Each structure stands twice: as C-alpha cells, then as structure tokens.
Amino acid sequence: MDDTFMQQFINAGQTTVSSLLLAHFHELGITNDEFLVYLELKSFYDAGNHFPDMATIAQRLRLSSTQVYQIIHRMIQKKILTIDTTQDKQGRSQDQYDFALMYRKLATYLSQQNRQVVEQKSSDQRQALFEQIETEFGRPLSPIEYETIAAWLDQDHYQADVIGLALREAVLNQAYSLKYMDRILLSWERKHLTTKQQIQREQEKRQQRQPSSGAAAQSSTEDIPQIPMYNWAEPNDDDKQ
Known part of the structure; x- marks a missing residue:
C-alpha cells in the first residue's frame, strides 16, 4: 500500500455500526435495502452531514433518487427513522435524519428477549x-x-x-x-x-x-446415632x- 492510499483511507473517516443492530436488524423489520440506506446516512452523519442530498445517496447505492425516497418513506412509516427540524445559531431551520426510534425498538426487542430467557430459565x-x-x-x-x-x-x-x-x-x-x-x-x-x-x-x-472429637470422645459416643449436621x-x- 502506498502513502497516497493510506492518506485517502484515513481522510475518509470511519463509520461505526453496533454489532447488536447488525445481528438483529431483520428482527426489527428492516430490509436489506433499508439497512444499506441507514449505513449511508450514518456515514454522512458521522462525518458531520446530518441531512445529505438524496441524489448522492442514490448514486452511491446505484439506485434512482425515487427508489431512495421510497425506501426512506418506508423507514419513516415503520417508525425507525424520523426527519427532525432544528435551528442553528443564526436561527436558520435545518433538517436532519434521526434514528432514535430504531435504537429504542432494538432496546425493546433485546429486553423482551432477555425477559423470555429469564422466564424460560425460571x-x-x-x-x-x-x-x-x-x-x-x-x-x-x-x-x-x-x-x-x-x-x-x-x-x-x-x-x-x-x-x-x-x-x-x-x-x-x-x-x-x-x-x-x-x-x-x-x-x-x-x-x-x-x-x-x-x-x-x-x-x-x-x-x-462444633467441638472437635478425639479418639476417646469418639469411643465414648460410638453407640450414639449420628444426627445430620444441619x-x-x-x-x-x-x-x-
């Protein structure tokens, strides 16, 4: 690997994904396409862009903008994604994608799974x-x-x-x-x-x-029935x- 590639690799940044989400996103009703869109949005979010252009997402996923819009619309209907509007320091409105509902669904699912395990064990x-x-x-x-x-x-x-x-x-x-x-x-x-x-x-x-018993004590009590210790x-x- 040359230095140019390593510099590009570092400058591109990293996108972190919870292994719990990776293991259970299907159980939350999330399709593969929806998860890919989530990964793209997450990568932009981690880089500081909280509302990337839909055409950019479509280009990276080799999909049309309409397809990406439909996927995002489904995710909103499933309550795993919201679009929140906030104001910056200058008072200007700005939108951002928020996956808090998805994380809550994951927490609820895992809690139910843990409870079922405990109930089964009981x-x-x-x-x-x-x-x-x-x-x-x-x-x-x-x-x-x-x-x-x-x-x-x-x-x-x-x-x-x-x-x-x-x-x-x-x-x-x-x-x-x-x-x-x-x-x-x-x-x-x-x-x-x-x-x-x-x-x-x-x-x-x-x-x-209990007092320790020597040989003499043992011989003097050997005819007494033994009583359970506890x-x-x-x-x-x-x-x-």
Whole structure:
C-alpha cells in the first residue's frame, strides 16, 4: 500500500455500526435495502452531514433518487427513522435524519428477549425442582403439594436452590414431607438467610463451632446415632410421616 492510499483511507473517516443492530436488524423489520440506506446516512452523519442530498445517496447505492425516497418513506412509516427540524445559531431551520426510534425498538426487542430467557430459565428450574422432590420422596407429588411448592416460589419468593437445600436437610433427617421442609425454610428466613451462599456459609460456621472429637470422645459416643449436621428445624415426629 502506498502513502497516497493510506492518506485517502484515513481522510475518509470511519463509520461505526453496533454489532447488536447488525445481528438483529431483520428482527426489527428492516430490509436489506433499508439497512444499506441507514449505513449511508450514518456515514454522512458521522462525518458531520446530518441531512445529505438524496441524489448522492442514490448514486452511491446505484439506485434512482425515487427508489431512495421510497425506501426512506418506508423507514419513516415503520417508525425507525424520523426527519427532525432544528435551528442553528443564526436561527436558520435545518433538517436532519434521526434514528432514535430504531435504537429504542432494538432496546425493546433485546429486553423482551432477555425477559423470555429469564422466564424460560425460571420455568426449567421450577420443573427440575418438582422432579427433584418427587425423586427424593420416591413418589409423585399431589396437586396440593404442587401448589405448596409453587407458593414457596411465587408468594414467599424462595429461590429454587434454597428449596433444594431444604429438601437435602429433610432427606438427611429422613423426613419426607413438605411440612418439614417448610419449617426449615421458615427457620432460615427468620435468620435472614435468603440465598444458597448465605445458608452454606452459615452451615460452615456452625460446623466450625462444633467441638472437635478425639479418639476417646469418639469411643465414648460410638453407640450414639449420628444426627445430620444441619438440623435447622426441630419438627415433631409427626412431621416425618
């Protein structure tokens, strides 16, 4: 490459396009021709010309001025382009192309997509939780039990992984009932333990506070049944039924 070309390349400037827009302009209802017109208008805008001549755009795209006018008209109808009128420092009116509506449509689309992903993930977690409880209980859940678990998620706003920890505690205590799990969840709630990480840290602290047992202590208690380490609730024997 010679110096002349490099100087021309630099002087021509750069047109920046969001990769998000490039990836999703079809989802916004923008055709290829409309996107090409957007790129041309954007290149002029970046160079400081906010309202380039339509004939210039047509020449660069190898289209007629009428075709470019029709494309711009469609973009205005689709609410992805507006023509705004402003006044300069001398009070003279001047027009400019504005793509703010298109960017808002892109933001709305991406927000909806993200929300759908979150909702799908939540639905998958809910179904996995139902299946996990049924597996540990060794039986299908009743309709009332489904409603109870749904209420934990939707009304009490317990996280699915927190309910999973409560299930683990119930299984360790051989108490296969939602009533037992509910008492565990309420116990954690009273302690302001609302996330899996908080509960696990509290369990680790609880374990560290337990006195270490030497060989003598072990031999003196070897006939005592082992109690699960994380016995957060103290349900009645009826809860284990």
